[in-house]
Amino acid sequence: MPTMVAAAMESPVWGQKLSSVVPAKVTGDNKDFELTNMDLAMKLHYIKGVYFFQSEAVQDLSVRDLKEPMFQWLEFSFTTSGRIRRSETGRPFIKCNDGGVRIVEANCDKTIDEWLATNDNHQSPDHLLAYNQVLGPDLGFSPLVFVQLTWFKCGGMSVGLSWAHILGDAFSASAFINMLGQIMAGQIPSKSFQVHNPKKSESPNPSIPGKPFSLKKVDPVGDCWITANNRKMETHCFHVTAKQLHHIESTTYQPSQIDNISCFEILSAIIWQSLSKIREDSGPRIVTICTNDYLKMRENEMPTNGMTLSTVEADFSVSKGEIVELAKLIAEKRMPENGLIEELLQGNEEGSDFIVYGANLTFVDLEEANLYGLKLKGKKPVFVNYTINGVGDEGTVLILPGPEKEGGKGKIVTMTLPEYQIEKLKNILENDWNIA
Amino acid sequence: MPPVLPDFSNSVKLKYVKLGYQYLVNHVLMLMLIPVMAAILIEVLRLGPEEINLLNSLHFDLVQILCSCFFIIFIATVYFMSKPRSIYLVDYACYKPPVTCRVPFATFMEHSRLNLSSNPRSVEFQMRILERSGLGEETCLPPAIHYIPPTQTMETARVEAEIVIFSAMDSLFKKTGLKPKDIDILIVNCSLFSPTPSLSAMVINKYKLRSNVKSFNLSGMGCSAGLISIDLARDLLQVHPNSNAVVVSTEIITPNYYKGNERAMLLSNCLFRMGGAAILLSNHRSERWRAKYHLVHVVRTHKGADDKAYRCVFEEEDKEGKVGISLSKDLMAIAGEALKSNITTIGPLVLPASEQLLFLLTLIGRKIFNPKWKPYIPDFKQAFEHFCIHAGGRAVIDELQKNLQLSAEHVEASRMTLHRFGNTSSSSLWYEMSYIEAKGRMKRGDRIWQIAFGSGFKCNSAVWKCNRTIKTPTDGPWADCIDRYPVHIPEIVKL
Numbered sequence: 001m002p003t004m005v006a007a008a009m010e011s012p013v014w015g016q017k018l019s020s021v022v023p024a025k026v027t028g029d030n031k032d033f034e035l036t037n038m039d040l041a042m043k044l045h046y047i048k049g050v051y052f053f054q055s056e057a058v059q060d061l062s063v064r065d066l067k068e069p070m071f072q073w074l075e076f077s078f079t080t081s082g083r084i085r086r087s088e089t090g091r092p093f094i095k096c097n098d099g100g101v102r103i104v105e106a107n108c109d110k111t112i113d114e115w116l117a118t119n120d121n122h123q124s125p126d127h128l129l130a131y132n133q134v135l136g137p138d139l140g141f142s143p144l145v146f147v148q149l150t151w152f153k154c155g156g157m158s159v160g161l162s163w164a165h166i167l168g169d170a171f172s173a174s175a176f177i178n179m180l181g182q183i184m185a186g187q188i189p190s191k192s193f194q195v196h197n198p199k200k201s202e203s204p205n206p207s208i209p210g211k212p213f214s215l216k217k218v219d220p221v222g223d224c225w226i227t228a229n230n231r232k233m234e235t236h237c238f239h240v241t242a243k244q245l246h247h248i249e250s251t252t253y254q255p256s257q258i259d260n261i262s263c264f265e266i267l268s269a270i271i272w273q274s275l276s277k278i279r280e281d282s283g284p285r286i287v288t289i290c291t292n293d294y295l296k297m298r299e300n301e302m303p304t305n306g307m308t309l310s311t312v313e314a315d316f317s318v319s320k321g322e323i324v325e326l327a328k329l330i331a332e333k334r335m336p337e338n339g340l341i342e343e344l345l346q347g348n349e350e351g352s353d354f355i356v357y358g359a360n361l362t363f364v365d366l367e368e369a370n371l372y373g374l375k376l377k378g379k380k381p382v383f384v385n386y387t388i389n390g391v392g393d394e395g396t397v398l399i400l401p402g403p404e405k406e407g408g409k410g411k412i413v414t415m416t417l418p419e420y421q422i423e424k425l426k427n428i429l430e431n432d433w434n435i436a
Numbered sequence: 437m438p439p440v441l442p443d444f445s446n447s448v449k450l451k452y453v454k455l456g457y458q459y460l461v462n463h464v465l466m467l468m469l470i471p472v473m474a475a476i477l478i479e480v481l482r483l484g485p486e487e488i489n490l491l492n493s494l495h496f497d498l499v500q501i502l503c504s505c506f507f508i509i510f511i512a513t514v515y516f517m518s519k520p521r522s523i524y525l526v527d528y529a530c531y532k533p534p535v536t537c538r539v540p541f542a543t544f545m546e547h548s549r550l551n552l553s554s555n556p557r558s559v560e561f562q563m564r565i566l567e568r569s570g571l572g573e574e575t576c577l578p579p580a581i582h583y584i585p586p587t588q589t590m591e592t593a594r595v596e597a598e599i600v601i602f603s604a605m606d607s608l609f610k611k612t613g614l615k616p617k618d619i620d621i622l623i624v625n626c627s628l629f630s631p632t633p634s635l636s637a638m639v640i641n642k643y644k645l646r647s648n649v650k651s652f653n654l655s656g657m658g659c660s661a662g663l664i665s666i667d668l669a670r671d672l673l674q675v676h677p678n679s680n681a682v683v684v685s686t687e688i689i690t691p692n693y694y695k696g697n698e699r700a701m702l703l704s705n706c707l708f709r710m711g712g713a714a715i716l717l718s719n720h721r722s723e724r725w726r727a728k729y730h731l732v733h734v735v736r737t738h739k740g741a742d743d744k745a746y747r748c749v750f751e752e753e754d755k756e757g758k759v760g761i762s763l764s765k766d767l768m769a770i771a772g773e774a775l776k777s778n779i780t781t782i783g784p785l786v787l788p789a790s791e792q793l794l795f796l797l798t799l800i801g802r803k804i805f806n807p808k809w810k811p812y813i814p815d816f817k818q819a820f821e822h823f824c825i826h827a828g829g830r831a832v833i834d835e836l837q838k839n840l841q842l843s844a845e846h847v848e849a850s851r852m853t854l855h856r857f858g859n860t861s862s863s864s865l866w867y868e869m870s871y872i873e874a875k876g877r878m879k880r881g882d883r884i885w886q887i888a889f890g891s892g893f894k895c896n897s898a899v900w901k902c903n904r905t906i907k908t909p910t911d912g913p914w915a916d917c918i919d920r921y922p923v924h925i926p927e928i929v930k931l
Contacts, residue, residue: 018550018584020543024535026573071535083542097931098573099542141546 012115013128013150015107020143022100024071027078032085033094035166037345038305038338040092041215044227044355045165046389047173048130049371052112055155057379063105066149069183074101076189077176077302080145080167084135090351092166099141104131104148104160111154116383126385127235130160133389136224147177159374159381168303170386170398171369175298178373185375189300212340213311214288216359216392217352227355231393231418236426237385240267240435242408248433253324261327263411264291264399268363269326270433271397271415271425275361276318278424284394286313288362289334292369307364309341309356310334330363358392358416366400367411380404384412391416458818461790521677521719523670524727525900526614528715529607530866531600531686532913533576537710540573541566541931544706550584555697565706567928570830570851574917575709575858580690593629593690594638596710600686601635602642604714611911612716614680616643621672621681622651623665625862627891628751628761629688630655639684650676658749658890659826661685662862663898666717667734673719680720686712687861694760701760707829711860711867729884729900733785737778737895745770749891761891768835774895775839775887779814782897786819786883816840820899821882823847824868826889827854836887852921857913862888867913871921874914878906 074081081101082094108115108129118125131146144167148160163173179189218227240248245263252266268289276282293308312334318326345354356362371384383403388396395417402410413435417425429435460467545563552558578599580592601624608614622645624636634653639645652668654661662685669681689710694701718727739745748764764770784792791814798812816823823846825836833854837847849868853860857867865886872878882902889895909915 017587019582020547020584022538022540022543024538026540068536071538097542098540099546100540138549141549143546 011128012109012125013106014109015105017105019103019105020100021067021070021074021103021147022098023074023078023081025075027081027096027098031078031096033079033082033096035091035093036305037342039166039168040345041341041354041356042165042169042305043092043135044218044221044225044353044390045357046133047161047163047165047170047386048127048133048389049161049163049170049173049177049384049386050126050129051159051161051177051371051374051381052116052383053157053159053376053379054112054382055157057376057381058157059155059377061157061376063149066184067103070101070103070147070180072188073180073183076179079302080176082144083141084139084144084166086139094144094167099143101145101147102131102143104146106148106150108150108152108158110152112152112156112158112382113154115152126160126237126387129158131162133162133164134224134226135164135166136222136226139223139225145176156382165305165388165390169292169305169307170364170366171292171298171307172301172303172305174369174371174373175301176303178370179299181374181376185378210340212309212337212344213286214309214337214356214359214362215341215344215354216356218355218392219353220351221353226390227353227392229391229393231420233391233393233395233416234419234422235387235414235416236422237387237412237414238429238435239402239410239412241402241405241410243410244435245410248435252327261324261331262365262367264363264365264367265327265330266323267399267411267413268330268397269323270429271363271413272361273318273321273323273326274425274428274432275417275421277428278421282317282319284361285318286311286360287330288356288360289330290357290362290364292365308336308338310336311360355390355392357388357390357396358394361394362391362396364388364396364398366398369401371401372403385414387414387416393418395421458788458790461793462788464789521674522724523673523731524718524720524723524903525729525731526716526718526723526727527608527612528713528728528866528869529604529611530863530870530913531604531607531710531712533710537576537578537582538574539577539582539709541571541929544577545931547582547584548705551586551695552697558697558699558702561699562702562706563931565703567931568830569706570833570854570925571707571709571858572855572923572925574856576711578688578690578710581693585695586690586693588691588693590631590691593688594631596690597626597629597635597638597686597688598642600688600710600712601639601684601714604684604686604712605639605643605682607911608682608714608716614682614716616645618680619643619645619649619682620676620679621669622649622684623654623669623681624652624684624686625654625657625661625665626686626688627656627658627661627861628692629690635684656891658892658894659687659828659859659861659864660888660890660892660894660896662713662865663734663886663888663896664736664894665862666715666731666898667736667896669717670731670734673717676719678720679718681717683715683717684712685715685862685866687863692761694758696754696756696758696760698754698760698762700762700764701754703763704761707859709858709860711857711863713863713866715866724903727903728906729902731898732883732901733782733897733899735778735782735785735897737774737781739770739774739777739893739895742893745774745893748893768831770893771832771889771895772835772839774889774893775836778887778895778897779816782899783814786885786899787814787816788818791815791818813839813841816885817842817846819883820885821879822849822872822877822884824865824872824884824886825850826887827851827857827859827864827868828889829859830854832889848922851925852923855923855925856917856921862890870909870912871914871918873906873909874912874918875921876908878902880905 078096079094082096083099084092085095135142144164146162150158161177289310290307372380398414400412402412548562549559578596580587636651636653665683748770751761795812795814802809827850833850849871853867884900886898
């Protein structure tokens with residue numbers, strides 16, 4: 001559609017052109033790909049990943065240079081080109097019909113540096129750089145993946161991946177987009193992809209029979225897979241530098257107490273405590289933790305939802321406890337619920353809809369994700385941010401690896417919380433911890 | 437079982453009777469010659485060697501001998517001069533679209549739903565057409581049509597024309613070793629895209645052809661324009677000795693993707709796909725050895741004098757002002773009529789005497805004795821080894837298969853071309869020829885019949901004879917997928 005000048009005044013991203021890219025070879029026989037119960041549990045969520053590249057990485061790269069390798073790329077994980085269909089029982093599955101991936105080409109009036117420097121109080125503008133994806137209402141004809149290529153004034157470019165969570169988790173999404181960079185550089189994966197068969201609940205702790213706490217039932221969504229929030233949600237992201245991390249670690253606990261506590265647990269504990277300080281009910285008492293315990297290597301595998309969902313219940317007052325105690329609780333006392341989720345969804349005959357992220361306050365550990373593995377012309381992105389759409393009212397926090405800087409990598413924290421909580425939380429984090 | 441055996445023996449008897457009849461009638465001259473030769477031989481043997489002294493017995497003198505010689509030489513010269521030049525098809529190249537242009541069914545339907553979002557009934561209609569179309573999942577559309585909505589501009593149309601035509605020409609140059617400077621005649625046919633300067637000028641500019649090249653650009657002549665171009669090339673090659681003619685047949689899809697809701701016009705969106713072919717024809721005697729085919733007949737039939745036929749494929753604006761090509765409901769009936777006309781002309785040229793005799797007898801019988809006799813449909817399988825029916829759509833191929841009583845193998849090239857490449861308009865005949873070659877079925881002496889239908893309404897035929905047995909080519913549009921063919925094409929594909 002012709003670009004409207006008036007719109008450019010309001011939105012810095014303009015001129016969107018949509019097209020499709022399909023696998024180079026016919027997938028054949030319209031294979032039907034079955035979805036696991038874990039996949040179905042995540043169906044109302046969407047992952048967005050934005051990768052920023054400076055102009056040296058994308059100089060002389062035209063749209064055609066970027067699109068041509070995509071055809072070969074899509075041959076490998078062919079489920080991403082499929083579409084959702086329902087079986088006779090109403091259970092969704094993926095029909096691998098080569099519908100393809102939607103590509104969006106757009107332009108932006110700012111430079112990359114200007115964009116990254118915009119740390120404003122409003123909703124993170126990164127959402128403009130990845131298409132707002134929702135499966136449905138035309139469920140059978142909605143692409144599962146969008147890739148948005150936005151050119152900036154300085155010659156840099158952003159690659160925005162919109163990924164339906166039903167396909168796989170953030171680790172799978174990241175491995176998928178990294179493969180594009182590999183194919184562009186001429187490194188074609190040699191073997192065909194393995195489908196990961198989920199092992200039945202591998203929880204070392206005997207799982208308590210009953211309902212999982214990490215799942216929440218929502219009103220039926222029918223064929224339009226997005227749930228409405230009762231509160232206005234906002235997303236805010238900030239960088240915790242390696243120096244700040246080190247300072248936090250040294251001030252919160254003795255070296256002897258460290259043991260197996262990672263940055264993820266520390267940061268999650270800090271945010272949990274800060275939130276409970278600002279909330280009237282001093283809650284939440286239960287949080288959901290999402291970690292990648294079993295499937296480290298996602299290269300050369302079909303996308304899958306392989307992360308472990310656990311809940312942690314605090315039996316003491318979170319706002320008054322010690323950070324290290326809270327972090328230990330998260331690290332050691334979390335109860336994996338994948339088995340319970342499987343059971344619940346197996347017996348879900350009435351086809352109820354659930355959400356996971358935001359059912360409780362959710363912390364997602366993406367520290368080990370190879371987010372900076374997407375290389376164009378051998379150059380890494382200068383910044384990568386991931387967010388989750390379709391988050392419930394309790395909110396979600398993602399802990400991501402930070403960009404390479406002198407002194408180390410640091411972490412990126414991306415929070416999606418009710419609007420009224422974000423401002424207060426930022427104040428506490430700045431005052432108490434000197435972050436955000 | 438006793439009842440079956442008589443039937444079997446009957447049909448065998450019938451088959452031998454038929455074969456005997458055909459042999460007898462087709463070789464009647466030879467068969468008559470045998471008794472004559474026998475009689476002469478017997479006479480000669482009876483007369484004895486002494487009496488055979490023709491030269492003496494004829495009493496010729498020198499003047500008479502010289503005059504006779506000159507007379508014979510004169511007749512021979514007149515004969516050779518007035519014989520039409522042989523037109524050789526040296527080689528041809530078909531454009532193979534890259535995978536980046538591939539359009540699976542699912543993608544096509546999705547784009548349709550988004551482009552026609554205001555009219556779901558049109559979308560349903562397109563889906564039904566696509567399910568029954570006989571197209572496969574590898575047909576290609578030009579890059580501009582992959583956008584939602586399609587970016588149809590003059591520039592993108594030219595880009596498509598350049599990609600298709602230059603690619604086919606480069607392929608042709610490589611295959612034949614032809615130098616651009618050696619092209620004497622250039623004919624480009626593309627029905628729906630006719631820019632200024634013309635596509636033939638575009639080719640001349642790109643390849644720097646000579647300034648005295650005879651170039652022609654045929655537009656608006658529909659899917660049968662490929663054979664019209666061949667006919668034109670043939671006529672020109674009769675007039676210009678020792679010349680090379682390059683014919684480029686293509687259809688540019690970009691400017692013609694219909695954006696409206698009219699069902700009669702949406703059909704072409706579903707069927708037309710990207711494709712093109714470049715053919716080298718020559719009348720050089722030296723090409724006789726390496727040419728693949730030589731042209732035997734071209735028969736053109738135009739039914740435009742009939743109003744219904746004229747309007748049956750009509751480009752016009754719909755109610756909303758969007759331009760599209762409207763296909764009328766009587767298309768198949770009109771195509772049948774045009775085919776009958778064409779067959780009536782081509783039949784006597786190609787059919788063996790046995791078939792012509794039968795046809796004549798049935799015709800006389802119907803006129804004189806009983807008009808209710810079924811008209812005899814000549815068996816064209818006797819006249820041709822291979823059939824290339826324009827892959828206009830599944831219905832066209834089905835109709836022709838029925839009318840000409842062809843077997844599944846005869847129409848295999850057409851069906852498989854429709855499946856793999858879609859309806860590429862005037863170039864589809866060349867993809868079909870290429871299929872037959874790729875399958876290794878083309879032997880020296882085989883006769884090929886190319887039939888094309890087009891707007892107007894026209895039915896054009898060309899008859900080629902294979903000059904040399906063609907080895908299975910290692911390049912060409914079918915090289916990477918011929919092993920998968922023939923495929924079974926289901927009646928309805930579930931999307």
